[in-house]
Amino acid sequence: MKKVMIVFGTRPEAIKMCPVVLEMKKSSKFEVLVCVTGQHREMLQQVLDIFEVKPDFDLAVMKPGQDLFDITSRVLLGMRDILQAAKPDLVLVHGDTTTAYVSAMAAFYLQIPVGHVEAGLRTWNMSSPFPEEFNRQGIGVLAKYHFAPTEQARKNLLSEGKPEEFIKVTGNTGIDALVTTVKAGFKHEILDWAKDSRLLVITAHRRENLGQPMHEMFRAIRRIIEEFPDVKAVYPIHMNPQVRKIAAEELEGCERLRIIPPLAVDEFHNLLNAGYLILTDSGGIQEEAPSLGKPVLVMRDTTERPEGVAAGTLKLTGTKESCIYQACRELLEDEELYRTMSQARNPYGDGTASKQIRLWLEEVL
Known part of the structure; x- marks a missing residue:
């Protein structure tokens, strides 16, 4: 059984990674560990409660008035200790947050393979969005497995020299989340x-x-x-x-x-x-x-x-x-x-991205 650690820290990451957590836990081939950094706090907890996901590790890095230096240093040192203790076979991160980039870097330093969910998005402009464009390009350099939401994202990764056999087009896991959250007759x-x-x-x-x-x-x-x-x-x-x-x-x-x-x-x-x-x-x-x-x-x-x-x-x-x-x-x-x-066709998938990630990882791991 392979040990997979799924790491996220912000509300948007949680929305898109909780469906992955739930799907991965359906597999008999994986032991799934969830680590949250707490880059967001109250907003993150709301998402965890809705999807009924309980973290195994919580860095709780959020502090009043924090900046990118604070987040980066706290996540890097915290992830070092957690990864050394848990010894996962794979670390999954999402998107373009400071949590995702620094966690991928910590895994890289410990020679643990990284999987990047929502890989290959690019503006090619380091100042827009800042610092997200650097973060996602940096994760792309560090990651072994790339889960691209669209064919264009796959092409971006190929243009950067990523091996084709380690890129999988899945759609976007955020679409998966809507199945859980959107309800008929919702009142507010x-x-x-x-x-x-x-x-x-x-x-x-x-x-x-x-x-x-x-x-x-x-x-x-x-x-x-x-x-x-x-x-x-x-x-x-x-x-x-x-x-x-x-x-x-x-x-x-x-x-x-x-x-x-x-x-x-x-x-x-x-x-x-x-x-x-x-x-x-x-x-x-x-x-x-x-x-x-x-x-x-x-x-x-x-x-x-x-x-x-x-x-x-x-x-x-x-x-x-x-x-x-x-x-x-x-x-x-x-x-x-x-x-x-x-009425235009949504190019971001059909709500099966998390399942596609699980099935592909069952094969390659």
């Missing part, structure tokens, strides 16, 4: 408040958007809400105090907009399902919302998910107020454009 007071309106669901927290770009994003959203009487918006706001300060400056007093605390993952997925249009600078939402038939405006200058743009489920707006405003206005006024985006 926000949905009662938004009844008989077109609901915009907003997320904005990206590090490189802090400052002027985020001011412009929020100004565009406020213009839209004030211009269209049948539009309401909900913004589950990030914990980052800088994000909260900018939101207060630009959105305070805006009628028909609710700024609410972060939601549990099941609440948020059901909110996406009830929304009319999604505006985000996030990554995972670019995969989740199209699975629910929701057009997505990506408030960034680059995206590591070009497949969604090519398929027509996403539109990259940049961060300028005028561009975001115009793109949103077009979707609210042009029913045919809205229908085209909402």
Whole structure:
């Protein structure tokens, strides 16, 4: 029996790795260990509770006012001790977080093979997103096994010289999570408040958007809400105090907009399902919302998910107020454009990614 350690530390990672944990535990060929770093704390625990995943190890690295230096050093030293004690045969990490990169590096230092879930996403721009683009490229160098969500991601890995026999296209595990979280007849007071309106669901927290770009994003959203009487918006706001300060400056007093605390993952997925249009600078939402038939405006200058743009489920707006405003206005006024985006085929898989990962690992290990 092979010992597989699955490591994650943030809420987005947990959403996409808990389905992998549950699937891997179905196999008689693996002993599955779960390690969380606690890069996020309260938001991480919400996801663990929903999927009923109990960590075997918890680094609890989150501290008030932490920066990338703090996270990196704490995760690296903590993972050293855990990996030396547990001696796994494989470490699975996800995506592009500091937790994922540093955990992969710790495994590499101890000569433990690394598997990278959601491998091969690229913008080729180290400053966008920062530091995520470096993290995922760095993990790609360290990893032995690469689980690419799309054919384009596989091509990116091949162009970097990754061995073809160690790349598996699986789809995205975030789609797997929706099977657990989205429920018919879901009820929430926000949905009662938004009844008989077109609901915009907003997320904005990206590090490189802090400052002027985020001011412009929020100004565009406020213009839209004030211009269209049948539009309401909900913004589950990030914990980052800088994000909260900018939101207060630009959105305070805006009628028909609710700024609410972060939601549990099941609440948020059901909110996406009830929304009319999604505006985000996030990554995972670019995969989740199209699975629910929701057009997505990506408030960034680059995206590591070009497949969604090519398929027509996403539109990259940049961060300028005028561009975001115009793109949103077009979707609210042009029913045919809205229908085209909402009915486009989702290129990110069919909800079987975790199973494909398990079956492939059973073969190669």
